[in-house]
Amino acid sequence: MSTGTQRLIWRHGLLFEGEDSRRFRLAISGDPEIEGAKPSDLLPLALASCLAYDVVIVLKKKRPELRGLVVVVESEQEDVAPLRFLRITSDSR
Secondary structure (H helix, E strand, C coil), X not given: CCCCCCEEEEEECCEEEEECCCCCEEEEECCCCCCCECHHHHHHHHHHHHHHHHHHHHHXXXXXXXXXXXXXXXXXXXXXXXXXXXXXXEEEC
């Protein structure tokens, strides 16, 4: 079993700083005028990266040559806060 600790630090306005368990930091911004990842994009991206990670691990075990992998994720959210996700789907290529 693996555990980790992540942190989210509010900086100002709608700007936050996320820190993963390896201490990698990422700007997260709900304001399109401030540079940073859109908060609601992070969940679909996390799901896509977990999917891609598993695919790469399985293919490495079977030893075929991996030439590329793109995972496209589409998400749909409600229009009013709290902007609940209604659907997250993926298409691997």
